[in-house]
Amino acid sequence: MAFASRTTAATRSLARSFATLHQAPRSGKSPTAVVMMNMGGPSTVAETHDFLLNLFSDGDLLRLPLQRFAAPILARRRTPQIEQQYQEIGGGSPILRYTQLQGAGMTALLDELHPETAPHKAYVAFRYANPLTGETARQMKADGVKRAIAFTQYPQYSCSTTGSSLNELFRRSKVGEFGDDVEWSVIDRWGTHPGFIESVAQNIEAALAKFSPDTRNDVVLLFSAHSLPMSVVNRGDPYVLEVSASVAAVMDRLGHSNPYRLVWQSQVGPSAWMGMQTGEALKGLARLGKKQVVLVPIAFTSDHIETLYELDLEYAKEAREHGIEVHRAESLNESPVFIRALADITAQHLRDYSSGKVGPTSVQLGLRCPGCTNATCGQQKEWFARGGR
Numbered sequence: 001m002a003f004a005s006r007t008t009a010a011t012r013s014l015a016r017s018f019a020t021l022h023q024a025p026r027s028g029k030s031p032t033a034v035v036m037m038n039m040g041g042p043s044t045v046a047e048t049h050d051f052l053l054n055l056f057s058d059g060d061l062l063r064l065p066l067q068r069f070a071a072p073i074l075a076r077r078r079t080p081q082i083e084q085q086y087q088e089i090g091g092g093s094p095i096l097r098y099t100q101l102q103g104a105g106m107t108a109l110l111d112e113l114h115p116e117t118a119p120h121k122a123y124v125a126f127r128y129a130n131p132l133t134g135e136t137a138r139q140m141k142a143d144g145v146k147r148a149i150a151f152t153q154y155p156q157y158s159c160s161t162t163g164s165s166l167n168e169l170f171r172r173s174k175v176g177e178f179g180d181d182v183e184w185s186v187i188d189r190w191g192t193h194p195g196f197i198e199s200v201a202q203n204i205e206a207a208l209a210k211f212s213p214d215t216r217n218d219v220v221l222l223f224s225a226h227s228l229p230m231s232v233v234n235r236g237d238p239y240v241l242e243v244s245a246s247v248a249a250v251m252d253r254l255g256h257s258n259p260y261r262l263v264w265q266s267q268v269g270p271s272a273w274m275g276m277q278t279g280e281a282l283k284g285l286a287r288l289g290k291k292q293v294v295l296v297p298i299a300f301t302s303d304h305i306e307t308l309y310e311l312d313l314e315y316a317k318e319a320r321e322h323g324i325e326v327h328r329a330e331s332l333n334e335s336p337v338f339i340r341a342l343a344d345i346t347a348q349h350l351r352d353y354s355s356g357k358v359g360p361t362s363v364q365l366g367l368r369c370p371g372c373t374n375a376t377c378g379q380q381k382e383w384f385a386r387g388g389r
């Protein structure tokens with residue numbers, strides 16, 4: 001009930017916010033910036049190569065011998081296959097469109113939820129696709145931003161995702177790209193926030209409703225997250241734990257109505273990655289006679305090739321060939337419940353920060369992975385802990 005009325009309010013705010021998305025901030029007061037950090041994706045097929053080049057060049061994501069030379073070779077080699085995948089999902093990644101929509105809806109709500117820091121303005125900072133962090137910095141500097149929140153759009157923390165975005169933000173801030181005197185705070189993870197959990201649970205319920213009521217409770221919920229190399233897991237990265245916590249919270253919200261598993265997808269290259277693999281799990285379920293499955297993306301909030309290509313075109317098709325009835329829970333995309341959650345998370349952060357209840361970063365962000373050898377991680381954490389000063 002509470003969520004139904006929130007949903008209507010969010011939708012109204014969303015409609016209003018479309019009109020203001022690209023306008024300059026209201027005159028007189030510089031905006032409170034909410035910087036939505038994510039990896040991004042190529043908006044057009046033609047941008048695929050540059051996206052992959054940026055990704056393979058990122059030493060915070062993966063370390064390659066002679067990376068400056070190896071990255072262009074790997075990017076060129078992988079481009080045709082990934083271009084083909086983006087072609088098949090409609091000619092590009094929808095992540096920019098969804099992030100802008102989510103940001104506009106969130107800031108419209110935030111102006112009402114936390115008027116003390118209004119106007120709020122959402123900025124998108126992608127790690128591997130436009131708008132890249134440098135471009136975002138130029139825009140924020142031009143807008144005269146003095147207060148900014150680095151808000152990860154990955155619900156669960158990994159040093160390979162949110163950590164990489166924070167390192168990039170730190171590096172560019174240190175050389176003055178954002179201006180001289182910006183006060184920063186960080187929202188670094190929110191994988192068990194009740195609004196996020198609610199939005200995922202609602203999309204699972206919608207997928208479950210497609211099955212016959214007689215057998216609905218036997219349907220297996222197969223949560224699927226992007227895998228991590230075991231070298232990253234084994235240096236103490238918190239992602240596997242945090243994705244597991246999201247799954248546990250969703251299952252609590254659903255009252256454990258169905259059996260479930262958490263499995264891992266999108267392994268790249270020959271090294272060992274976290275398993276079990278999603279594709280293998282589907283085959284195994286078919287072998288065991290479990291012929292009804294809902295696939296649930298749990299570690300990414302909008303559609304991308306992993307949902308639209310890997311889950312929908314590859315795995316779901318293969319599962320159907322094994323006689324499995326499979327439906328996918330929708331990604332959060334335009335979910336008003338999710339957009340309201342983004343606004344609630346930010347408003348709570350602003351309240352706690354201004355009352356002194358929390359500092360610029362979470363306590364958890366302060367701890368490096370026990371196996372970390374990346375000096376930037378340490379410098380970045382200290383810098384954000386001082387509010388970016």
Ligand SMILES: C=CC1=C(C)c2cc3[nH]c(cc4nc(cc5[nH]c(cc1n2)c(C)c5CCC(=O)O)C(CCC(=O)O)=C4C)c(C)c3C=C
Binds near residue numbers: 039239
């Ligand atoms: C939470 C999500 C993700 C984690 C964790 C993650 C770690 C990770 N990824 C690679 C290597 C690649 N990832 C690639 C694409 C890609 N990765 C994610 C998300 C996470 N990655 C997404 C959503 C995407 C696809 C973007 C889209 O539009 O769908 C790629 C490029 C594609 C390919 O070549 O297959 C690579 C390479 C590593 C090494 C890593 C952890 C260290």
Ligand code: FES
Binds near residue numbers: 237367369373377378
């Ligand atoms: S790799 Fe996790 S803190 Fe550096």
Ligand SMILES: [Fe+2]
Binds near residue numbers: 226
């Ligand atoms: Fe990845």
